[in-house]
Amino acid sequence: MKATHVLVRCLENEGVDYIFGIVGKETLDLVDSISKSKQIQFVNTRHEQGAAFMADVYARLSKKAGVCTSTLGPGATNLLTGIASATLDHSPVIALVGQAGHDRQHKESHQYLDIIGIFEPATKWSIQIKDSQTIAEVIHKAFRTAKMEKPGAVIIELPENLASQMIPDNAMTVTPLPIYRPESEAIQAAIQRINNSQKPFIIIGNGVVREEAAKEVQAFIDRLQAPVTHSMKAKGILPRSHPLNYFTFGFNEQDEVLRGMEESDLLIVIGFDFVEHLPKEWNKKKVPIIHINAVPAESDEYYPIHSELIGNVKQTLQAINDFEIEAKSWIPSGNLRGQMIQAYHIYEESASALSITSLLHSIEKLTSENTIVISDVGSHKVSIARTYQPKRPEKLIISNGFASMGIAIPGSIGAKLACPADPVVCITGDGGALMNFAEIETAARLGLSFVIIVLHDSKLKLEEQMMMKKLANNYGTAFGNPDFVQLAKSFGIRGVRPANVHEFENMLTEALTKNELTLIEILLENE
Structure with a gap:
């Protein structure tokens, strides 16, 4: 069987349904083999960066590894940003990259770069297949490596000369990843430390969501009755009305909850990744830590560990909840929660003018609980994380x-x-939108329906704010924009532009009801 046929059989064996990418000369055999699969759909994108981002978000939500592909050289380097993003956000992604044949890798050659060397710092594992007979082993290891805690990206490079070789069909058996739990003695020691504390504070991170431990965390919170804060990657664990919910932390400025955390005598840190916010920024008083995570903590002066419970977060919390836990029922001073509700605009205020805050409250009000909201990066991301x-x-x-x-x-x-059954609302600034706007054609071609909200202010607002604060000057942050409504229509999708909150709510409701791909442009120049 042709080597790429075997590779695709291995991907099918790992449960792959979609591969995102752009075909090139060095991946012709691979894409041809994908075309013969009855299980895998090849999604030809408009840019390799878009392909990697698609694989990343698909992986986060499907609980499978996302797969993307590109040819060598510029195709591969275009993947790099999305691959690095997947690794640092701990999303399991496999990148299959074509490469020049072995006969020209030892000399200067057209489009040839050491892609493995380039990608190595941005991945959990980077490997070039040097012998087509090892394809099955490499694919199997790649998926296990990508999905093991903490998940991340893996790149596999297939030289062109190996792609069409004939090899045996030897896909390996897929087995579940092992699940680890901390020793009972360690759990008992942590429980004793918690029971001896007076003012514990719970910090929830991305690992709780990643390991599907929300119910177990909620049960622990209800028993301990201690205040809780979460990173922006762990929102939705507690309802906003929950009296112990002290909302989001992890901001460079105006991180309101830090005052409450500084009052505590113990921080119970569950599933938190340092990449979410370094301890130096939120534990300046070096409050003792109980670390509950899938992997040991990194060494950090501002993360003084008292107890370390290493293993599957869900099962660790199940074990903790079997013990007697003393309720603490303490409240940070100064009506902190009330101040955060006001500062973060948690509850809707009457407004007719379009603003980030009014848009977010309208989305909360009009969407169902299974609606997925995706934020691009920019000043609006901070507003979304807070509000x-x-x-x-x-x-x-x-x-x-x-x-x-x-x-x-x-x-x-x-x-x-x-x-596919969940509504999706995409919120992006005009800077981020035009970086991968061409993928609207991909969405339309696939017949997908979701809502794209483009915030139009003709500048990089976050950079403008930072520059004004640091230098009292602003330069290089402004740009021009197309008419986004007309641009959307040129892609064959619906484009609208509301003048106020009432019109926005009508347009959003209509887009969600009609289940069509819709772009809503929001003019924010005078916000």
Whole structure:
């Protein structure tokens, strides 16, 4: 059997349904083999970066590894941003990259670069297949590596001369990843430390959502009765009305909850990744830590570990909840929660003018609990992280590890393919939107329906704010824009532009009801 046929058989064996990418000379055999699969659909995208973003968000929501592909040289380097984003946001992604044949890799050659060397710092594992007989082993290891905690990206490079070789069909048996739990003695020691504390504070991170441990965390919170804060990647664990919900933390400025955390005598940190926010920024007083995570903590002066519970977060919390836990029922001083509600605009205020806050409240009000909101990167991401309250975990997708602009539109395609029955709302600034705007054609070609909200202010607002604060000057942040409504229509999709909140709500409701691909342009020049 041809080597790429075997490779595709291995991908089918791993449960792959979609491969995102652009075909090139060095991947002709691979794409031809994909075309013969009855299971895998090849989604030909308009840019390799978009393909990697699609694979990333698809992986987060489907609980499978996302797969993308490109040819050598510029095709491969175009993947790099999306691959790095997947690794730092701990999303399992496999990148299949074509490469020049072995006969020309030892000398200067057309489009040839050491792609493995380039990608190695941005992946969990980078490998070139040197012997086609090893394809099955490499694919199997790649998927296990990508999905093991903490998940991330893997790149596999297939030289052109190996692609059409004839090899045996030897796909390997897929077995579940092992599940680890901490020792009972370690759990008992942690429980004793918790029971001896007076003012514990719970911090929830991305790992809780990733390992589907929301119910177990909720049960732990209800028993301990201690205040809780979460990273922007872990929103939706508690409803906004929950009296212990102290909302989001992890901001460079105006991180309101830090005052409450500084009052505590113990921080219980569950599923938190350092990439979400370094401890130096939120534990300046070096409060003792109970670390509950799939992997050991990194060494950090501002992360003083008292107890470390390493293993599957869901099963670790199940074990903790079997023990007697003393309720603490303490409240941070100064009506902190009330102040955060006001500062973060948690509840809707009467407004007719279009603003980030009014849009977010309208989206909360008009969408169902299974609606997926995807935020691009920019000043609006901070507003979304503070204000927007999803009704369930993993219904707000934010790029925060690599924080790359341009993820929202292609990410919405990945989200819709992963969760076809769930409404998807994409929120992007005009800067991020035009980075991968061409993927609207991909969405339209696939017949997908979601809502794209483009915030139009003709500038990089976050950079403008930072420059004014640091230098009292602003330069290089402004740009021009097309007419986004007309641009949307040129792609064959609906484009509208509301003048006020009432019109926006009518347009959003209509788009969600009609289930069609719609772009809503929001003019924010005078906000």
